[in-house]
């Protein structure tokens with residue numbers, strides 16, 4: 001009997017089509033695993049009945065010989081995507097009881113492609129964070145946490161921490177993520193899985209709870225590069241409901257994973273070599289360079305001179321947009337209402353009790369940088385710097401096809417760490433934020449373990465709309481790394 005949970009998405013897809021097992025069997029295996037590992041808190045909402053009904057329908061289509069690209073594959077849906085009739089929380093108290101009357105475009109496309117919904121995965125509240133600790137529904141445990149130790153659990157990274165933990169812990173075959181400043185890539189690196197954030201505009205944002213609209217992008221997370229490619233292909237494409245969605249054909253991402261990297265030029269940006277950089281991260285980066293060279297790529301030194309302004313720029317623009325987007329949670333339209341003696345007091349109580357501390361901090365920063373007296377000094381300045389950062393990449397991509405960097409400055413940290421120091425927390429995003437500001441596609445691939453035995457990831461950044469080269473490079477890294485270690489939480 002095949003170990004169904006050991007299969008990659010591509011293997012499971014092929015196995016389903018070859019009738020080696022059914023979608024119901026595969027789905028049941030995941031539902032059982034979810035029940036065994038509720039302690040990781042990877043899901044906010046499980047949807048077992050829906051999953052089995054969808055799996056049965058998938059089996060019918062498989063039997064009829066017309067399966068969709070994701071037919072019968074059980075996935076987790078980040079709880080930031082609106083799912084019709086299924087509780088959607090954004091991991092916030094303020095959305096208490098919200099059951100969307102409509103489906104997000106990305107989730108709709110995945111269901112139409114045949115995917116099976118196992119449930120809604122945990123995240124940082126409104127996708128603000130790098131640890132998944134700010135969730136109103138509680139922190140997520142990284143399955144790489146060694147069982148039985150006295151230390152606090154490791155975080156899975158964030159904000160798509162529930163998706164990352166669910167994939168690493170074999171509680172779904174793949175999952176959606178969203179990435180505003182690193183929320184697909186950093187948790188992928190912390191959890192030893194792959195994650196791709198496509199070019200801004202590749203996937204529709206319609207029906208995704210908005211955080212920072214000029215940065216938010218949906219993407220795919222899974223154990224293998226090829227799995228992400230298949231899933232992204234099903235998610236992507238033009239949507240008239242999102243004015244920033246691009247009317248471009250969706251390439252064959254799976255085929256792109258087979259492309260050779262021979263002759264590709266890969267940029268190594270000197271500004272990403274930080275003072276006092278974590279030695280294991282630096283070593284992983286060097287190893288990645290050597291692997292890609294051995295595969296026939298040529299390394300080229302590049303400079304992205306405005307890199308050091310990326311983090312402060314992001315932490316002005318993202319909160320500014322968030323403060324505007326989150327104005328809609330007023331206790332009137334949906335979710336929580338904490339009544340006061342008049343309208344203003346109702347607003348204050350609802351927002352005061354409905355939003356967690358990190359979300360409130362961002363709203364305060366955002367309204368401050370947008371206020372009449374500070375708009376020019378902060379928000380407008382940040383917009384100008386954002387352009388310079390995008391121009392840096394544009395210049396570099398005249399010379400190179402891809403840029404290789406570490407994904408995160410460290411491996412997973414423990415719950416409780418960095419919690420009293422927001423700036424230390426924000427530093428997690430140092431390598432992921434610049435490409436977000438520039439709207440570029442970027443992918444994280446697990447490349448090995450550090451001395452403590454925790455996974456590290458490398459990031460490849462590509463030209464706008466060139467996910468194909470990003471996937472080809474990532475597949476080459478994956479092949480060289482041969483990363484295939486079972487998380488400690490799954491042993492024994």
Ligand code: GLN
Nearest residue numbers: 128129179180181182183
């Ligand atoms: N960690 C970053 C933040 O807190 C990125 C979050 C994200 O990409 N959604 O804003």
